[in-house]
Structure formats: structure tokens, C-alpha cells
Amino acid sequence: MNTIVSMLPIVLMLLIIVVGIIIISKVNWRNVAKVGYWMLGAYVIVLLLSVGVFYFVPVTEEEPIQTPESEYDYHLDEVLLGERPVESINEYLVEEWDFEYELDHIQIGYQGDINNTVNIAVERTDGNTIKAAFYQTPVYGFNMELTKFIRPMDIQLSDDRFVVKLPVTKQLKFTSFDKEFPLMQFKDSPNEDWLDVPESLYWGGQLLYLQVPREIEINAEMDVYIEYVNE
Structure with a gap:
């Protein structure tokens, strides 16, 4: 199950590329205004899908350590x-x-x-x-x-x-990652x-x-x- 979920971002990206190619091939490029609307709509869709995928991406099963x-x-x-x-x-x-x-x-x-x-x-x-x-x-x-x-x-x-x-004294270095x-x-x-x-x-x-x-x-x-x- 985790393997399938971890593949979601890749599948989503491929799906976006395919849909984008189909849309581009059917767009009338003489109408610049419509092209802008299409690009804006695609950007909004990518943002919404990214948020959805984020919650399905598997994370570590370790609970945050409590420090009394x-x-x-x-x-x-x-x-x-x-x-x-x-x-x-x-x-x-x-x-x-x-x-x-x-x-x-x-x-x-x-x-x-x-x-x-x-x-x-x-x-x-x-x-x-x-x-x-x-x-x-x-x-x-x-x-x-x-x-x-x-x-x-x-x-x-x-x-x-x-x-x-x-x-x-021992020096430790940590690396942290920001969200996309x-x-x-x-x-x-x-x-x-x-x-x-x-x-x-x-x-x-x-x-x-x-x-x-x-x-x-x-x-x-x-x-x-x-x-x-x-x-």
C-alpha cells in the first residue's frame, strides 16, 4: 500500500503532462486571452492537487518525542x-x-x-x-x-x-527540508x-x-x- 501511495506524485505529474499536451494541441493559439485563462486554470489545478497529494504521501511512523x-x-x-x-x-x-x-x-x-x-x-x-x-x-x-x-x-x-x-565537545550537523x-x-x-x-x-x-x-x-x-x- 505504501508503495502505491508513494508513486502518486509521479503518476500525478505524468497525468498533468499528458493533459497539458492534449490541451495545448487543441488550443487556438491565436486567442491569447484564452491561453492565459487556460494557464491560470492549470496552475490552480496543480496547486489543489499538490495539497491533496501531500496528505497521502507516507511519512515516518515515529511519534513526536515528548520531552518532560x-x-x-x-x-x-x-x-x-x-x-x-x-x-x-x-x-x-x-x-x-x-x-x-x-x-x-x-x-x-x-x-x-x-x-x-x-x-x-x-x-x-x-x-x-x-x-x-x-x-x-x-x-x-x-x-x-x-x-x-x-x-x-x-x-x-x-x-x-x-x-x-x-x-x-562534539559538533553535530542537521539538515531540515522545507515544503515544496x-x-x-x-x-x-x-x-x-x-x-x-x-x-x-x-x-x-x-x-x-x-x-x-x-x-x-x-x-x-x-x-x-x-x-x-x-x-
Whole structure:
């Protein structure tokens, strides 16, 4: 069925060409006024048929993605402020790390693209293990989920320095298509989007959740902001 429908524009174009040839062959070209009327009538018919064909052309079956942005933001923000347990955002968990640590102090710093810093929450725990978990909420744009294009961050422990390795910014290019000329005739202004498709981006949220033993003194380097969730 989709194949037949997709052939409609071609069939319509061939039909218009055939009808046009027949009309031209029967028109008395000495009567210029009638020729003008015929051309105007043919143009109107093409416009009307184009609109009709547009609604029969198969489009993607994907539904526009809904982006409950505020819900995502509230989840991560509430965990960051200690108002929600970290277990409640497990669906956004990307990666986890465990480090055995024996020193009584640690320094937390960034390495990489400083434009991609992340919110850091610290929970004080017992024991001698530092645990890290990275959470990422979905990224949306142009009715598509773009989370898969987000480059992952990494964690490295070097002596007494806990390094958050930030990813390099990745550039994405998108191509959008405008409606054909006949359909544009029915717009109120050239700047009006035919389907009013939102082209804004929702960047999502990120959270690095650390569980650090109480006995370890934490020092943050420049540009590193830490929120303690249970103090």
C-alpha cells in the first residue's frame, strides 16, 4: 500500500503532462486571452492537487518525542540537594566506578574540556572505598533523542588526585527540508513553519554522585563545585 501511495506524485505529474499536451494541441493559439485563462486554470489545478497529494504521501511512523524536561531536571536537582535518594534515578545511570583508597585526603579536579563540567554530589559513607556513579538524562532535539551522541566522561584516580576526565565537545550537523513551493502558497508569512516543528534543543542533565568515606578530607580544585548531600 505504501508503495502505491508513494508513486502518486509521479503518476500525478505524468497525468498533468499528458493533459497539458492534449490541451495545448487543441488550443487556438491565436486567442491569447484564452491561453492565459487556460494557464491560470492549470496552475490552480496543480496547486489543489499538490495539497491533496501531500496528505497521502507516507511519512515516518515515529511519534513526536515528548520531552518532560522539568521532570528530568527535578529528579537530578533533588538528588543533588539531598531531597531524593540516589536510587530513584537508577534509570539514568550510565557508568559506575569503585576505588579502594587508603589515604586520609583526596583532591578532586577536572581534566579536558572545561565547558563540559558536571554537577558533583558527595555522600559521606563508612569503609575505605570510593564509589562514583554518572547519571545522564536524555538529550532531545528536532524531535529526536540525541543521547547516543553524548561522549562519555571517565574517572581516573592518580595517587591522591581524583580526576574527572571531561569529554571534548562534539559538533553535530542537521539538515531540515522545507515544503515544496505549491504548499508554501498557503502560508501567512515566509517565516511561518508549515508544521510548527520545534527546533529547540533540550540538553538534559548530568550528575556525578560520589560516595566517599567520612575519614577522608576532600579538597576541590578550581571550577569544581561539590554539593554534600548528607551533611
